Amino acid sequence: MTERLVVVGGDAAGMSAAAQARRRRSDLEIAVFERSQYTSYSACGIPYWIGDEVEEMDALIARSPAQHRANGLDVQTGCEVVGIDPRGRSVQVRDVSTGATRHEGYDHLLIATGSLPNRPDLPGINAPNVHGVQVLDDGVALRATLDLPDTRRVVVAGGGYIGLEIAEAAKSRGFDVTVIDRSHTPIGVFDDDIGEYIAAAIRGLGIGLVVDQPIAAIETVDGRATGVRTADGSLYPADVVVLGLGVRPNVSLARDAGIPIGDAGGIVVDQRMHTPIDGVWAAGDCVESFHRVSGRHVVIALGTHANKQGRVAGINLGGGYATFPGVIGTAVTKVCAWEVGRTGLSEREAHQAGFGFVTAAVDATTRAGYYPGAQPIRVKVLAERGRGRLLGAQIVGREGAAKRIDVLATAIWNEMAVSEVINLDLSYAPPFAPVWDPVLVAARQAAAAVERAG
């Protein structure tokens, strides 16, 4: 009898898994249930479409449902999975347009339900002009509100990656934009000293930036949001409110089915992406990942992890063997002309994980100082006391700066000490780096700091 794989969710993780399984096991029947009309799109690209840097929404779609169907995948859009029965090996599927439900059996199940934007239980939070930016439909709705003739003032609640990207996009289209963040500097996963650069860049764009202020309420008139009130009582008028308050794993379906959820709030999986429940796999934003530096389990919603995890799940579902070895918290973004990247642990994370460490930061240039187009770059590193293991790094700078974080990520992955990083054979030529790459100079400073700290 033909075995059947059911995939819940048709974006990065789900479709990567389905495609891999298809390639490896032609005998497997594969059905994908996706709530929206879209598959395999770049959620990370939404802000650039909002900002008109990407002209067509379709450009964000790597592969449409029709293309997947042509590859032998039974993709059913407009179909939301509303229940899982792991004992009976079936899911309950609701047709989004008719509301009708039906049961679909499976031999293997992959949960790839992604994440949900945080939407704190505040007055006014459900007004129609308060938008999350998580799935493509959210982007469509936000664009529609921005395109209303009276929309002039945009308030972004939360200064994380997505919040800032949307803020810049809206500003570039001429809106009056304010970002409100509860932390002291935006993008709280960076240390404050790096965050100050981000804050300056945001303000330099003419975007209002309010820090150290939690959101207290969304003010409404006739059900529509008209402003955001902060904890100190200030009111920031708004024609549209964008929620950039982070995301959480979308696990209610899994939890209701008795599939274990970890302390960090994601579905528990082993290295092959299998949950503790027989026949049930999970991948993408909805799962917990092992953090190789802190040794803890974390939830990090990022397309690159979703793709890798989906691939691993798909190889295993297809009869192969693959493992996902964990994450180290690498991330990068662009704020106007500034690039910021991070990997490993921030100072706060290193404290929380119980490490004794030193830090070093250097200011340098992306190219030889005398070479045209040399841009500023600041590299900060954290090194463990004692052996000097590299624990984390953050970079801020102009064009050509942030992607250097990958070198430090690869060094952290391999548990290198900063004294070892110093001598790495990195590429050098005047158009690409000073003779001592800034990454190496930072490692030198950190090694000296480790030595001093004893």
Add this chain to the structure above:
Amino acid sequence: MTERLVVVGGDAAGMSAAAQARRRRSDLEIAVFERSQYTSYSACGIPYWIGDEVEEMDALIARSPAQHRANGLDVQTGCEVVGIDPRGRSVQVRDVSTGATRHEGYDHLLIATGSLPNRPDLPGINAPNVHGVQVLDDGVALRATLDLPDTRRVVVAGGGYIGLEIAEAAKSRGFDVTVIDRSHTPIGVFDDDIGEYIAAAIRGLGIGLVVDQPIAAIETVDGRATGVRTADGSLYPADVVVLGLGVRPNVSLARDAGIPIGDAGGIVVDQRMHTPIDGVWAAGDCVESFHRVSGRHVVIALGTHANKQGRVAGINLGGGYATFPGVIGTAVTKVCAWEVGRTGLSEREAHQAGFGFVTAAVDATTRAGYYPGAQPIRVKVLAERGRGRLLGAQIVGREGAAKRIDVLATAIWNEMAVSEVINLDLSYAPPFAPVWDPVLVAARQAAAAVERAG
């Protein structure tokens, strides 16, 4: 009694060592003898000054003799060391302007004599308008010849890094430029498939490129070069000839003093940069380095190694402890809008080192495909059969492509298998990379090739 360190050669390696030793041992007397009038300059920057991208020659000088003197280093320019007596612990120094010689004693000696451009014993090779490009004085002389009113045609003998950089510089200033190379594609340290991109880029600039042709002679009239004749008898008229035939370690001084020279032609040093001769150290282009992938000793003339080795020697001379752990052959250059980088072993080098390996190459974009400014990038990797250890990588592409070689260099340094590279937590956001970074895609393809090869 005060101990004395004598340094032979005042560029990258020599001055890095002197500065480190100075910082760590204030009681040490440090004398540096430098043949030219310059110290601590970027030889790699010469082509950009020739091409007017860097306006002032002084910009290439990181630290002048006067600045070094202010830091407590007795820098003596215009002084060439012409003999070493390791038993008597003295050097013979010749004043370049007067020709007078004297003896100078030392307790510790650092040889940092750099490299010499290859100048094969061909008719006409010593004509005054045949220029090497190795030290700053060479650059000064080349500029002077280019500035002569009748100079129109430039022939570059040898299409290595320096040769191509000079060719592009001369072309950008309006000269008629031809490059003649004995290999099938320029920059022979790249595999031919990557070299084809470089060849196309060169020709795209309007530079003539002659391949598979060794130089047979420099034609002269009244002692001045008028053209370059190749092995097939063709004549390429020239008003100036630039030698880009590679460099060799400048070791005659060391050899004459009985200091051991290795099979690759460089001074033999241990990991602390000490030669087998008591009290004698060496660093920079004149020494052999351990290649961590091939396991052999190699000579690689590159400012970044010279700086690192000088630092290591200086720490040890200053009473500290440091080692130089070797090289893996990382290099990068820019040809017009094309960037090329390499690390580890090329196919030929891997064969020579006795490895069984597979290759994989992918064509991708530097940013998400839909993001403005996404540029083409080709990543090629070599992986060892069996475990799939990453042995080498080459990248060619447009802006933002080549510096990614550093990620692969760090992976090679840590002896990662391509199957491990696949899951590296590299940074992702649409302005910086596709959701699968091209480096990871190449690793995926290579891992599949390793699996197929068994």
